[in-house]
Amino acid sequence: MVMKSTNSRVTATGLYLSAFSLFFCYAFFATSMYNDALPPRFELVVLAVVVPLLLTKIVAFDRYSMGQWLIMLTGLVLVAWTARTAGRYVLIGVYLLVIGARQVSFEKIAKTALLVGLATFILIFISAYVDLIPNLRYLRAGTYRNSFGIQYPTDFAAHVLYLLLTYAAVKKGRFQWFDWLINLFAAWFVWHYCDARLDTVLIAILLVLLAVYWLIQKGIKPALWVSWLSVGAMAIGAALSLGLSYFYSPKIKWLEELNHLLSARLRLGRTAFDRYDLHWFGQVIETTGWGGTLGFKQFTGKLVTKEYFFIDSAYLSVLLSFGLLVALALLVGYTWFAWREVRRRDYLLPLLIAVTAISCIIDQHLLDISYNIFVLALLADTESFRLPESG
Structure with a gap:
């Protein structure tokens, strides 16, 4: 029985990581200039492969009570309706990836993401260097x-940031001198070549x-308070981002100065509130950015x-895109x-998520x-991330 359970768990993990790798790799490429070569709505083709893999893992290997099944199915119906309303069907894949991650080691997920992400990132970088795809260069000041x-450029910098976050998770926060140097070099690179100051x-x-995490490992008690503060990071980030955008006015001097510091993000947020109402299941949001081929031509x-x-x-x-239900579910x-x-x-993980909470204010x-x-x-x-009682 033990051997059978172990084999089943390995098979379930293999199914999940296969689906995750495919979805992650596609999503990464979709943020690059290779996206121009993909056919329209290619995400539906990816979902046609990923969704059956995830459903097989969930149905065949996971064990739930009848009430839990009912909650998950209700959630799937609501997510599918929201995805249809917003016109962004990748939300279904994200939902199933979250549900399917049950009993899968997040350490393995992070290692897979780091391996696939670095390989994809390097391929895209080299492709731009040898002119297989364009390196879009934006002139600012x-x-x-x-x-x-x-x-x-800021999407490139965000990829660097999130790869570093994933790297920190894989290393479990136990950085050596060269790990600090890698992060410092990355910070200098995105500052110097992308002018991505916020990242x-x-x-x-x-x-x-x-x-701070190093101090926690050393048993420095005051450092624990930072981890407890990180519990509310997402709620604080949401309150600041939404509140500042909603109450922004160019007539309020300190808000206008903050808006300038954040590259007009508050003004654009206020514009979004003016153009779109809140809905439970989201809506299609039409944006015109400067990213990609068309955006660069407009720039x-x-x-x-x-x-x-x-x-x-x-x-x-x-x-605005996915509605109140999804936003509240994520926050809670x-x-x-x-x-x-x-x-x-x-x-460690709450501290890393606190960084993502701050990032979500500007990205x-x-x-x-x-x-x-x-x-x-x-x-x-997430058991492998816990410190021992004597730690």
């Missing part, structure tokens, strides 16, 4: 911002929180279409997870698996 094969600050925050004046309008805040983007889920993990002496990657894999930790097995 006399400084060129390189995208290195990704659709926009550079986020990498610095990551290093500070990893230093350089070679193509004149609509005015620039993009929602950078992940909190506002999720709230993240907060519950961080509280549970700190109680179980896993201080739109809360539900983008190609960046943020930490949403998959909500139901995954």
